Structures are given as structure tokens and as C-alpha cells.
Amino acid sequence: MLKNLIILFILLLSVNCFAIPYNSQDNYKLKYPKYIPIHSSFDISLITSNPYSAAGRLIFYIIPADGISLNTINLNNISENLKLNFTSTIMTNLNVPAYKTIIDLSDTSISSGTYFQILMNFYSDDKLSANLRFYGIYMKADSVLGYLSNNAVTRYESLTNQLLEVPLKFYSPNKNAGKSLLIEKYSIFQIPLNNFSSNNLLVEFWVKLNKQGTEILTVKNKINSTELFKFFTSSFQTLSVTSNYSRQDYLYPVFMSNKSWYHISILFSYKKHETYFYCNGQLISKNRLKDLTSLDNLELEFGDMNQGRAFQIDLLRFIDLHNSIDVSFRNKNYRNFRADSSTVLAQLNFDHLDEVASQIA
Structure with missing residues (x-):
């Protein structure tokens, strides 16, 4: 019984971590490491929700920097953890390469107002800094309902104003560093x-x-x-x-x-x-x-x-x-x-x- 209560409490903690208040103008929260070793993998977390009850899917793009490659994307919520498929594409409006995945919002576990996590794992080459950019579109059939972005942004604004950006810093570990x-x-x-x-x-x-x-x-x-x-x-x-x-x-x-x-x-x-x-x-x-x-x-x-x-x-x-x-x-x-x-x-x-x-x- 005690073990079940502990497991339930951990699940409640997971819900609470999604309930972190956003900036009043944002509908997302991005978290990433402050410093990352070069030639290593690292994770970025994006927590958001589906604010549109009519939305059927979220089309999500990742615009990588040179030397940064995407390994995996996972969709996590209280009910399940799913590995998402992604493809390489070209964002025609910006003429840049990007990774693309589609999240099915008709799934009852991520219904309107429910928070979920997009967890991404990347690998870095020999870089000291890089900017990753993200772009999300909430769709109903072929109609755009909104963006994964600042709430003040409208669908009539330029694409660059709808991009989310993450500045990353990398370091080269000291070859003379001690053991752990x-x-x-x-x-x-x-x-x-x-x-x-x-x-x-x-x-x-x-x-x-x-x-x-x-x-x-x-x-x-x-x-x-x-x-x-x-x-x-x-x-x-x-x-x-x-x-x-x-x-x-x-x-x-x-x-x-x-x-x-x-x-x-x-x-x-x-x-x-x-x-x-x-x-x-x-x-x-x-x-x-x-x-x-x-x-x-x-x-x-x-x-x-x-x-x-x-x-x-x-x-x-x-x-x-x-x-x-x-x-x-x-x-x-x-x-x-x-x-x-x-x-x-x-x-x-x-x-x-x-x-x-x-x-x-």
C-alpha cells in the first residue's frame, strides 16, 4: 500500500512539474542544459498543451544549427511515453533544412488543456555555441488555428516572429580533469x-x-x-x-x-x-x-x-x-x-x- 502511495505521489509530482506557470504571453516552456560537453548527446524539453479544442494535430519543426543532429523525439504525458517518427525536410519559407514530426492531438490523453512534454535528444560536434529554433503549428484539417509561440503572435505575422529559439553553449572537457x-x-x-x-x-x-x-x-x-x-x-x-x-x-x-x-x-x-x-x-x-x-x-x-x-x-x-x-x-x-x-x-x-x-x- 505504501509503495502504491509513493508511486502515486511521484505521478502527482510529474503533473505539478507541468503546472509551472508560464509567462503570461507564452504557451510553452523550454528547458535545456546550461553547458554541454562537445561531442556528446544532450536533451531539450519543451512543455506545452493543446489550447485548441478543435485542433487535430500539431506539426512541429526543429531547425538545427550546423554540427547539431537530432537523435530521437519522444512525447511524454501522464498516461504514456511515445517515440515519435520524424523526417528531414526543407522549410520553404526560410529555405533551411529542418526536422519535422506530427503529433496527433485527437489522442484523448493529450486533449485540450492537457500538458505534455516533447523530449528531444541531440548530438553535438565540435562547436562552442549554437542556436536551435523550433516552430509549431496547430491544425484543424488544412486550417491553421494557431502557433506554438508567444500568444501575442498572430498567424498573419512573419514566420521569423513565430520561431522559438534556444541559445546553446558547449565546452571542451579538461583532458587533465580528475576521475569521478x-x-x-x-x-x-x-x-x-x-x-x-x-x-x-x-x-x-x-x-x-x-x-x-x-x-x-x-x-x-x-x-x-x-x-x-x-x-x-x-x-x-x-x-x-x-x-x-x-x-x-x-x-x-x-x-x-x-x-x-x-x-x-x-x-x-x-x-x-x-x-x-x-x-x-x-x-x-x-x-x-x-x-x-x-x-x-x-x-x-x-x-x-x-x-x-x-x-x-x-x-x-x-x-x-x-x-x-x-x-x-x-x-x-x-x-x-x-x-x-x-x-x-x-x-x-x-x-x-x-x-x-x-x-x-
Whole structure:
């Protein structure tokens, strides 16, 4: 019964992630990685709905930049996940190559007003920047009802005003960069927190996922094995936090592309009895747990023995924080953590096999 409730709660989180308010002028929301390694795949999420009850289909175009190729397109909603077929074509009005797919809006699972996700996977060549453009037309038979665009745009305006644009930045990974820790499928990496003395403990690390639906981290009471918090991505690749033992005062799930690195910060404030979860500097969850009074019984567990999802973590730090949380965001790209009042209690770079034993004694 409890398992069914957890699954239902995760589905409700997926609905809530679609309920993020748009700009009052927009009928879509685009999410993409901030920085992407060259010669790698990456994901872009477009969340929208069918605002026209009479619309029969959405014709969707992707105008790629040079060196960017489309691998797959998936249509996701609460009911199902579908792989969409696409073709290469020429957009005659712009005289540019494009990818084209058609989404059947007569499907009852994406009826008028229902949110759905168009999830696209691309591959990049040797580029440092690129702009991708998207174009969508809501159709009833041969009649145009509207566009996937700014609500102020009319069908009589020029095509260029109806294009959605995504600016992408790429980087070349440092050849001298250190190693990372691979959390294998059906495996876990545990760290007890009882050796850290802090009333304001900051835990931060980098994570790179390979698949959606990944259980990244569980915060547990090691005495009774109670799972206080679970940190995971849904089937829509939204990162979120759930807890059966705390009051969740704030929740804002964020999109995570596979194959891209994201910085995670978790602050345990024992004086306030609160825990804060951040992704790339953005607060995604704030939880109040009245029993959160010390570190003695807490344990971090990366991975899940029951899931077939491998992922990587890097630069795991434990900090006695006496500055604002912004100091974590400023130091995220550096191995040397610099702050006047805060102290690094332990740091794992995962360059050596004996590093964990020497740092977490």
C-alpha cells in the first residue's frame, strides 16, 4: 500500500512539474542544459498543451544549427511515453533544412488543456555555441488555428516572429580533469554523517545521469532505516525531492538533461530544523523536519540496490557553513573551497581508491 502511495505521489509530482506557470504571453516552456560537453548527446524539453479544442494535430519543426543532429523525439504525458517518427525536410519559407514530426492531438490523453512534454535528444560536434529554433503549428484539417509561440503572435505575422529559439553553449572537457565515482547499476555508496560536527552542514556534489527515473540519493536514519528524503528524477527527467516524514514548504522540480553535469547543494540546518535542496544554484525543495536535531543517526545513500540506473558523482564536499549558501555556488567549479567563515570537513575528489577511508574516518 505504501509503495502504491509513493508511486502515486511521484505521478502527482510529474503533473505539478507541468503546472509551472508560464509567462503570461507564452504557451510553452523550454528547458535545456546550461553547458554541454562537445561531442556528446544532450536533451531539450519543451512543455506545452493543446489550447485548441478543435485542433487535430500539431506539426512541429526543429531547425538545427550546423554540427547539431537530432537523435530521437519522444512525447511524454501522464498516461504514456511515445517515440515519435520524424523526417528531414526543407522549410520553404526560410529555405533551411529542418526536422519535422506530427503529433496527433485527437489522442484523448493529450486533449485540450492537457500538458505534455516533447523530449528531444541531440548530438553535438565540435562547436562552442549554437542556436536551435523550433516552430509549431496547430491544425484543424488544412486550417491553421494557431502557433506554438508567444500568444501575442498572430498567424498573419512573419514566420521569423513565430520561431522559438534556444541559445546553446558547449565546452571542451579538461583532458587533465580528475576521475569521478561511477555508481553502478544495483549498487549503493553510503556515507554516515556522525563524524561531522556542524549545526549547519552543507553537502555538495556534481552529478551526471544516463537515464530518466534515477534514484540519486536517499537521506536515511541508519538506526531504524527510515528514509527521510529521496532525491530522484521522474520519467519526465525532472529532478525532485519527496519525504514522508517532513513538511515540504516549497517544491519546484527542474529539468535535467542526461549526459550533462549538474551541481547539487543540500543544506541541513539543525537550528531551524530545515533542509534545503538546490540544483545549479536554484532552490528546488525546502523541508521542515522537527526531528532533525543532529547528524548522529543520519546517513547518505547514493544509488539504489533495486534500480538498473548507473550515474556518476564528483567533487563531493561536506562543509560547516557559516556563510550564505551563495558561497557554495561561487565555489562549485573549484577544487579549493574558499570562504572566510566556513570550513571544509571532508572533500572527495575520487582520484584515489583510499580517499574515502582517509577522509571519512
